[in-house]
Amino acid sequence: QKLTFSLKIAISSSLSKIHLNVSHGRLCASSTSFSQRNNSSSANLKVDHDQTTGVAVMHMQSPPVNSLSLDFLTEICITLEKLEMDKGCRGLIITSSQPKVFSAGLDILEMYGKSPERCGEFWKAVQEMWLKLYGSNMVTIAAINGSSPAGGCLMSITCDYRIMADNPRYSIGLNETMLGIVAPFWFKETMVNTVGHRNTEISLELGLLYKPAEALNIGLVDQLVPEDQVLSAATQTMTKWLAIPEHARQITKSMMRKSTIEKLRSNREADIQNFVNFITKESIQKSLRMYMEMLKQKKA
Amino acid sequence: QKLTFSLKIAISSSLSKIHLNVSHGRLCASSTSFSQRNNSSSANLKVDHDQTTGVAVMHMQSPPVNSLSLDFLTEICITLEKLEMDKGCRGLIITSSQPKVFSAGLDILEMYGKSPERCGEFWKAVQEMWLKLYGSNMVTIAAINGSSPAGGCLMSITCDYRIMADNPRYSIGLNETMLGIVAPFWFKETMVNTVGHRNTEISLELGLLYKPAEALNIGLVDQLVPEDQVLSAATQTMTKWLAIPEHARQITKSMMRKSTIEKLRSNREADIQNFVNFITKESIQKSLRMYMEMLKQKKA
Amino acid sequence: QKLTFSLKIAISSSLSKIHLNVSHGRLCASSTSFSQRNNSSSANLKVDHDQTTGVAVMHMQSPPVNSLSLDFLTEICITLEKLEMDKGCRGLIITSSQPKVFSAGLDILEMYGKSPERCGEFWKAVQEMWLKLYGSNMVTIAAINGSSPAGGCLMSITCDYRIMADNPRYSIGLNETMLGIVAPFWFKETMVNTVGHRNTEISLELGLLYKPAEALNIGLVDQLVPEDQVLSAATQTMTKWLAIPEHARQITKSMMRKSTIEKLRSNREADIQNFVNFITKESIQKSLRMYMEMLKQKKA
Numbered sequence: 001q002k003l004t005f006s007l008k009i010a011i012s013s014s015l016s017k018i019h020l021n022v023s024h025g026r027l028c029a030s031s032t033s034f035s036q037r038n039n040s041s042s043a044n045l046k047v048d049h050d051q052t053t054g055v056a057v058m059h060m061q062s063p064p065v066n067s068l069s070l071d072f073l074t075e076i077c078i079t080l081e082k083l084e085m086d087k088g089c090r091g092l093i094i095t096s097s098q099p100k101v102f103s104a105g106l107d108i109l110e111m112y113g114k115s116p117e118r119c120g121e122f123w124k125a126v127q128e129m130w131l132k133l134y135g136s137n138m139v140t141i142a143a144i145n146g147s148s149p150a151g152g153c154l155m156s157i158t159c160d161y162r163i164m165a166d167n168p169r170y171s172i173g174l175n176e177t178m179l180g181i182v183a184p185f186w187f188k189e190t191m192v193n194t195v196g197h198r199n200t201e202i203s204l205e206l207g208l209l210y211k212p213a214e215a216l217n218i219g220l221v222d223q224l225v226p227e228d229q230v231l232s233a234a235t236q237t238m239t240k241w242l243a244i245p246e247h248a249r250q251i252t253k254s255m256m257r258k259s260t261i262e263k264l265r266s267n268r269e270a271d272i273q274n275f276v277n278f279i280t281k282e283s284i285q286k287s288l289r290m291y292m293e294m295l296k297q298k299k300a
Numbered sequence: 301q302k303l304t305f306s307l308k309i310a311i312s313s314s315l316s317k318i319h320l321n322v323s324h325g326r327l328c329a330s331s332t333s334f335s336q337r338n339n340s341s342s343a344n345l346k347v348d349h350d351q352t353t354g355v356a357v358m359h360m361q362s363p364p365v366n367s368l369s370l371d372f373l374t375e376i377c378i379t380l381e382k383l384e385m386d387k388g389c390r391g392l393i394i395t396s397s398q399p400k401v402f403s404a405g406l407d408i409l410e411m412y413g414k415s416p417e418r419c420g421e422f423w424k425a426v427q428e429m430w431l432k433l434y435g436s437n438m439v440t441i442a443a444i445n446g447s448s449p450a451g452g453c454l455m456s457i458t459c460d461y462r463i464m465a466d467n468p469r470y471s472i473g474l475n476e477t478m479l480g481i482v483a484p485f486w487f488k489e490t491m492v493n494t495v496g497h498r499n500t501e502i503s504l505e506l507g508l509l510y511k512p513a514e515a516l517n518i519g520l521v522d523q524l525v526p527e528d529q530v531l532s533a534a535t536q537t538m539t540k541w542l543a544i545p546e547h548a549r550q551i552t553k554s555m556m557r558k559s560t561i562e563k564l565r566s567n568r569e570a571d572i573q574n575f576v577n578f579i580t581k582e583s584i585q586k587s588l589r590m591y592m593e594m595l596k597q598k599k600a
Numbered sequence: 601q602k603l604t605f606s607l608k609i610a611i612s613s614s615l616s617k618i619h620l621n622v623s624h625g626r627l628c629a630s631s632t633s634f635s636q637r638n639n640s641s642s643a644n645l646k647v648d649h650d651q652t653t654g655v656a657v658m659h660m661q662s663p664p665v666n667s668l669s670l671d672f673l674t675e676i677c678i679t680l681e682k683l684e685m686d687k688g689c690r691g692l693i694i695t696s697s698q699p700k701v702f703s704a705g706l707d708i709l710e711m712y713g714k715s716p717e718r719c720g721e722f723w724k725a726v727q728e729m730w731l732k733l734y735g736s737n738m739v740t741i742a743a744i745n746g747s748s749p750a751g752g753c754l755m756s757i758t759c760d761y762r763i764m765a766d767n768p769r770y771s772i773g774l775n776e777t778m779l780g781i782v783a784p785f786w787f788k789e790t791m792v793n794t795v796g797h798r799n800t801e802i803s804l805e806l807g808l809l810y811k812p813a814e815a816l817n818i819g820l821v822d823q824l825v826p827e828d829q830v831l832s833a834a835t836q837t838m839t840k841w842l843a844i845p846e847h848a849r850q851i852t853k854s855m856m857r858k859s860t861i862e863k864l865r866s867n868r869e870a871d872i873q874n875f876v877n878f879i880t881k882e883s884i885q886k887s888l889r890m891y892m893e894m895l896k897q898k899k900a
Contacts, residue, residue, distance in 0.1 A: 160805065177552055180545040188555060193797045197493045198519055201556045205460065205549050206541065219798055241806065245780040245887065249805050252777055255788060256801045287545065477852055480845040488855060497793045498819055501856045505760065505849050506841065587845065 042075045046097065049083070054090035055238050056083050057143075057231070061097035065104035068151045070118075072107070073125035080132040090246065091238045092136070094155065095143035095231055100170070102142075105150030108179075112288045116276045123275045126151070127268055130186060133158035135261050137250050139241040143234040145227065148172040149209055150179075154187055157194045157220070160241065160253070163233050164212045166224035171209035173220070178207030180287030182278065184271060186264045193260060195219045342375045346397065349383070354390035355538050356383050357443075357531070361397035365404035368451045370418075372407070373425035380432040390546065391538045392436065394455065395443035395531055400470070402442075405450030408479075412588045416576045423575045426451070427568055430486060433458035435561050437550050439541040443534035445527065448472040449509055450479075454487055457494045457520070460541065460553070463533050464512050466524035471509035473520070478507030480587030482578065484571060486564045493560060495519045642675045646697065649683070654690035655838050656683050657743075657831070661697035665704035668751045670718075672707070673725035680732040690846065691838045692736070694755065695743035695831055700770070702742075705750030708779075712888045716876045723875045726751070727868055730786060733758035735861050737850050739841040743834040745827065748772040749809055750779075754787055757794045757820070760841065760853070763833050764812050766824035771809035773820070778807030780887030782878065784871060786864045793860060795819045 040047050044062035049055075058079060060066040068076075083089045096102045110122045133140060133155065140159040147170045148156055156162050156172065164172065174191055176183045183191075183204055191200045199218045202208070215221045225233040241249075264271065278284060340347050344362035349355075358379060360366040368376075383389045396402045410422045433440060433455065440459040447470045448456055456462050456472065464472065474491055476483045483491075483504055491500040499518045502508070515521045525533040541549075564571065578584060640647050644662035649655075658679060660666040668676075683689045696702045710722045733740060733755065740759040747770045748756055756762050756772065764772065774791055776783045783791075783804055791800040799818045802808070815821045825833040841849075864871065878884060 161802075177544060177548040180548050182548050182551045182555070185555060193801070195798070196496055196796055197556070198495070201493070201553075202461075202522075204552045204556065206544055207548075222802075244777060244806055247883070248777040248780050248782050248807075251782045252804045253801075255782070255785060256797070256804065283547070477844060477848040480848050482848050482851045482855070485855060496796055497856070498795070501793070501853075502761075502822075504852045504856065506844055507848075583847070 040079075042079070044072050045075050045079055047079060047083070049086075049089060051088050053239075054088055054242065055093065055235070056089050056091070057093045057095060058083075059095055059097040060103060063098065065101045066096055066098050066152070067104045067107040067109075068126070068129075069107040069110055070122045070125055073122075073129050077125065077128050077132060080129070080136070084132065084136060084138065089138060091139040091141070091242055093141045093143050093231070093234045093238060094159065095234070096146055098146065101146040101152075102144045102148040102172075103152030103155060104147070105152045105154070108288055108292060111181075111279050112285060112292065116280055119276045119279055120272050123272050124268070127186075127264060127271065130154065130158060130190075131261065131264065134190065134257055135254070137253075139238060139249075141234045141238055141241075143230045144170075144172065144221065145230040146170055149175050153220075154190065157190050161223075161237055162221040163223045163225060163230055163237065164215060164221040165227040165230050166212050167227050168211050168213070171211055172215050173207075173209040174204055175207040175209050177204060179291050180284060184275065186260065186271070189260045189263070193257070340379075342379070344372050345375050345379055347379060347383070349386075349389060351388050353539070354388055354542065355393065355535070356389050356391070357393045357395060358383075359395055359397040360403060363398065365401045366396055366398050366452070367404045367407040367409075368426070368429075369407040369410055370422045370425055373422075373429050377425065377428050377432060380429070380436070384432065384436060384438065389438060391439040391441070391542055393441045393443050393531070393534045393538060394459065395534070396446055398446065401446040401452075402444045402448040402472075403452030403455060404447070405452045405454070408588055408592060411481075411579050412585060412592065416580055419576045419579055420572050423572050424568070427486075427564060427571065430454065430458060430490075431561065431564065434490065434557055435554070437553075439538060439549075441534045441538055441541075443530045444470075444472065444521065445530040446470055449475050453520075454490065457490050461523075461537055462521040463523045463525060463530055463537065464515065464521040465527040465530050466512050467527050468511050468513070471511055472515050473507075473509040474504055475507040475509050477504060479591050480584060484575065486560065486571075489560045489563070493557070640679075642679070644672050645675050645679055647679060647683070649686075649689060651688050653839075654688055654842065655693065655835070656689050656691070657693045657695060658683075659695055659697040660703060663698060665701045666696055666698050666752070667704045667707040667709075668726070668729075669707040670710055670722045670725055673722075673729050677725065677728050677732060680729070680736070684732065684736060684738065689738060691739040691741070691842055693741045693743050693831070693834045693838060694759065695834070696746055698746065701746040701752075702744045702748040702772075703752030703755060704747070705752045705754070708888055708892060711781075711879050712885060712892065716880055719876045719879055720872050723872050724868070727786075727864060727871065730754065730758060730790075731861065731864065734790065734857055735854070737853075739838060739849075741834045741838055741841075743830045744770075744772065744821065745830040746770055749775050753820075754790065757790050761823075761837055762821040763823045763825060763830055763837065764815065764821040765827040765830050766812050767827050768811050768813070771811055772815050773807075773809040774804055775807040775809050777804060779891050780884060784875065786860065786871070789860045789863070793857070 039049060044060065046059040046061055048057040048059070058076075062069075062072050066072070080092075083092060106126065111119065114122070140161075142156040142159040142162045144156055144162060144164040146165065148164075149171065153172050153174050164170070174183050174187055176187075188200060188204060191203065195203070195218050199220075203210075210218070210220055212221065212224050216224050223233065223237075339349060344360065346359040346361055348357040348359070358376075362369075362372050366372070380392075383392055406426065411419065414422070440461075442456040442459040442462045444456055444462060444464040446465065448464075449471065453472050453474050464470070474483050474487055476487075488500060488504060491503065495503070495518050499520075503510075510518070510520055512521065512524050516524050523533065523537075639649060644660065646659040646661055648657045648659070658676075662669075662672050666672070680692075683692060706726065711719065714722070740761075742756040742759040742762045744756055744762060744764040746765065748764075749771065753772050753774050764770070774783050774787055776787075788800060788804060791803070795803070795818050799820075803810075810818070810820055812821065812824050816824050823833065823837075
């Protein structure tokens, strides 16, 4: 348990005020001095940036399940941009402050009953988040402390390393097909780069969600740890990664990912148009409505 | 055990006459009503199309070992075309009625001592079968109830899912090299898409045939079941696949496979020419003759 | 244990004089007649070419650790060229005569404090070795009887098959990043073709060296055997490979590798320029100096 900070200041603020906060009902001492931390929060993101280690932890705290709405995606992108520009930040850990879920993925409400323009704006933000994460010069680690379907899985597989809570009630996967929608080519390629062609094919065609042990087995995550150790394991792994000669690591990462990134970069407009045409179809809108009704009934 | 049907009617016939048939020496009740079945058979194919479930089972029954001759390939292509056009058919299970073998692969007699024109016609039919199967909108499952070398393996890996009889006397693999011939690039790419680059490299260079357990281990098949359960397991799996939103599944399948398919589609003539030039070489003809003589001696 | 031969004659010599040599302190009988061997040695390479079997064993004996200097690379390339042209040579086993090491990889001294011209010449020789090995028509087997970092790993993964000594003190991997330098795209692609994209990504970004058991697990080597059986296991495996129809095997190998080879062939000059620009940077030179000093301190 670490002392966490919660500052309701604008993301763009460079002020570094520190408020104490009781995390999970306990007040604990931080292992680093306060003055070396540079923390910021927007409504839905809390960023702990430890200047000593050069590691930022981005806590997603958008209730109830960190759904990726246009607003939330925009916050994430602004934060990523800021951390990427900050030479003092060399590593980023992404985790969730919401119980039981890392992120539920793209917000269905952004895809249902919206104008083509709004859908396009939304999709552009999804692209932007992927481009920023998959191409980041920082070491990125997903500390997956809950379920991580669809867009949540996408965020995870853009990172350099994935540590997941070993809780069989959680699952992870690109399950878009089960909603009647289709993962675009860059979701697909990110997954192929992670688990290979055949695992991706069967996984995307069936919209599979994997239990942590299964995810580890096919390489969708790299490591399982007890639920209360996800963040500390991520921090330990980060230390190992940050010990690698940085410039060589960055060039190598770019070499591994640039062809995939370039494919989206040079096709962003067509990809947006493709998404908008698909999602605004009457049949797809109907699928989404049915899916949302199913979710409501599940809750009730 | 299911009641099967055997109708000696033309493939093009739309009549649906039903004859009872004793399968494996036993007469068993079918679980679906007769009137909902639409069955057809040519000399070498028996197709059970269950209109209730939308699943067709294509039994290969070309004695002795379902070798893929030009005639048999043509029958298969016509049947595939017909099922693909039939909106009532959403899933296809491919299996064998011959004992101990799924398919022995391309018929060597079509490659030995034939004119270049005939060889070209043959190869075009092989391409056609691959294009139809690998690009099918139907869910395709290979119920591999016997050995499946060369072209038999190719048919299997074009499907969405492979269930094999767990009998160590059976084997599967693209073993063309052992015959002195070369698997073309689209055989190779289908295999790379299934088991990855390195498994394909070593497998094709050595012309390896895998026992079921080995095939499962490298991902060449997806599931092993006792020999008498291959078809029932395929039917169960089919039910699961048909529950997936169809349109999204089809688009996803196309996304995974289209670059490989496109590569052959845009190079069919060159690929035919390449095959004809290679297979009609004196040295290759000699290899084939030696291989056939070896097979004869084995039998004797 | 086999009788080995050591002839200090020029590589280009076609004479076949045979001197007896005591290997590992024991004199043993060879299983093939002397007159069928055609052996040659340069200062740093000893080649046993058994004309009966068509197999050449190339022993690297460049003290202390078979570092790939420009001179050594040139010797290797000349030998490979010679064997490739020799119709009597169908298989090549590469192994080391130095204790505990297969090859320590590229010679750092060739990259430190050298003129751009010299660096370019060096890099061209690295390319040449890779092109000759990865595209060889011979069956190539790496008999990895010691540690095999960086360029040593590269040589290994260009071969058709890798057998490694099961000694946990040895390791293998493309660990360039740990030296602050970057494996070029063709190192990367050779590794992707061997262990897949994700293993390559994590391996290259962290500059990982794998223990033999780990290397086997990810597919970086194909087989582990006790240390004193590496060469005999390679010889046995070679026999199996040479029994495969040769022409079909060669065409298949070429089909698997040609796109990767073509990518370097058509970009050699740009790749050299890229290397020279990178390696002559002040920051990189500093990294190399620090690495060499670290090595010196380790020894002291």
